[in-house]
Amino acid sequence: MNRSGKTADTMEGSGLTISASSIKVNEATLDEDTLVFSITSQKLSNGMGVCVCRTYEDFEWLQQSLFAPDEPDLHGVIFPPLPAKLIMSPQSQINNKTLKQLGFLALGDCCRTYCEALELYLQQVALHPILSKNKALETLLTNTESPGKQRAKKGIFNRLSQVMEEKRKESHKDVDDFFQNERDNNSNMTALTKVTTERFLDVVLAEQRLSVASKHLSSSIQLWVNQEDSANAAFSKICLKTSKVFETIKRNFEKTAENNISTLGLGLDLQSRYQEAEKEMLFRRTCKLVELEAANKNTERAKANKKGIMEEVRNVLEKQFDGMSSMARQEVGRFHQSRVALLRTALVSWCEQQLNTATEIAALYSEHLEACQKLPEE
Template identity: 30%
Template sequence: MLEEGSVSGASSGASSPEPEEPFIPKFKVQFSDNVNKDGDSVKFTLQVLQDGLMSHVLEREFEDFEYLDHCVSTGQASRGLIIPPIPQRSAIDPYNAEIQSKRLMGKGSKTLIADEFHKDCQQLQKYLELLLSHPVLGKNEKLHDFLNEKTPPPRTKVKKGLMSKLSDTLDARKSSYPDSEEFFQKERDWVTKYQPAIAHTSEAFNKITCAQLRISHQLEQMVTALKVSTCPNDQVYNRQYNNINAIFLDCMDKLKNETEAKGNQEDMELGSTVGLWSRYLQAENNMLLDRTCLMVDYQSCNRALDKAKPNRKEAAEKAKKEAEVAFEECSDTARQEIKHFQRQRVQEMRECVERYAAFQLTSARTSLNALSIAFNQIKAINL
């Protein structure tokens, strides 16, 4: 008889064999800057490449990617996979765009932030690249159809029914169930601590980006005010003031452009990467919860087999065997997924932070240079 905290006498720690050759994606994708917006409809243009050559060009809407995500998430025969997360949809209707602009620029601001479809293109391209490079998901037929067929998939709104929501609620209650293996228990404990931390980091970094956006907007208002504050050149001191004003105006304009470019670059680099791995942690958490549910089912089948009457022994043994196979296969797959996930996460975050630090240094030098030039030019004016 198995202990309550135990799963089976045989360990599921046997790792799945590594593939002899690295997986090579069948397709590569590249989004173009050609984004068409018609009301609430936004069409992205992506180029599909095969064998290094462009195969064809497709147009897809965000709903198409949502449907692809649903198909990939629910259509996998093997369990234990960490499904790459689809990015959040940008606000495109006027009402939500106004809400987002006030969140970024402040409640009292009347400035509307322009559509930033280049960010959507970057994030959606990364999403497809993660799917295509995955040794299992990269072979998904729905994914290949999505990239092969000119006609997009049916834009069906995916909704969860009442029974599905109840099932998710019951499964979520098993998240605190102690794991039978130390490896997975440590990973679950780590996710529990790291997930809110990286979510907080993502939110804090977004606030920094928003602050830089507001500073850029305020510098733009200062530049506008300086342009209309010139005086007639009929007096010497007026000419001196205009010279100083022109130098200062030019310096503030450069700082405004640098601040705006800095905010956009930081958001595209570190902001999007932190946001991606914040969502990715939720995907790993979902996988770990799914495995925990299989573990609980397996333990329940073990207890049922111990208590089964002779006429039900065969059915209980069969149910136990099926639950064991499902759990062991999921555990082996999950172990490899977690190891790959952690290697990729650490590598991408390290590279991103290095680029971020280098960009901060370059940006600071550019700003300092602009201020130094303006200061020396003003000092050279004979007052």
């Protein structure tokens, strides 16, 4: 069983020659001011390993390549969400802007959490029954040359137009109760997931601060130790024992925070981004619905000499809308199943790791207690 909640036998996409379960983003290295990710995978036919190096622009190229504007049915697909770009500052410090944009993905040692998020993204694309057939995915995983240079950049005016369109159409009433209910549920779940993720992130940041404070306190106590002064030997021993206790407390907070980030934190972050991805798909369908309703009105008002042309336009839009809606229904069903499986896997992994940490720390506390009980004898 892997983090997607599926077994290896059910993971392989029908059009992909790479084993989806074998896709790993192993590490990120900084080349001047650019992060380079090492990606490994295995061929399904012979198990041969493949290793490529990719930048974030390559991932953006893949995401854009998956969305084909000339295939209306694909507008009903919930595309696996690509994490926002990780910007490395010269001092490798996490500022408030980066933390707000990336959340848990900005934390973790040596970009490990961010690599795991990109790994999950690639695996989700490879698992998708339609997107896995796109040759762009195999190009990204196997070609030695970077495909990111072919990326088409979006201008700021495109984004501004999209925002204005969203404001105008997002409250449009749907003709299908199934999709209207899904839009309402998505709006509620998106808000709740975002709040939950933010609160859990606050917990992790507090644990990290407590870990640093415990380390400082341990170091400060060690300054009181004077092994050359025999008169204060007993006091020095107490200070040493106390310092070790705070080292263990520091380790507890540190390990707990790491577990929170790599399991439930990563799971909540993925949930939040997937809710946004579903919202985008539902909005695309709403836009097509508005377009179809406008075509119906234009057909009714059209004069006799233009009636046939307008009916033809309406019929094309209706066919596109029906195909998109059919695809969207399937995607919503897959989305809910995947969402539950991913969250369950994250919760189970979180519980297991925290239990292991608690067992380890409890054993260390027992050793400290035993050592402290022997102090009067010494």
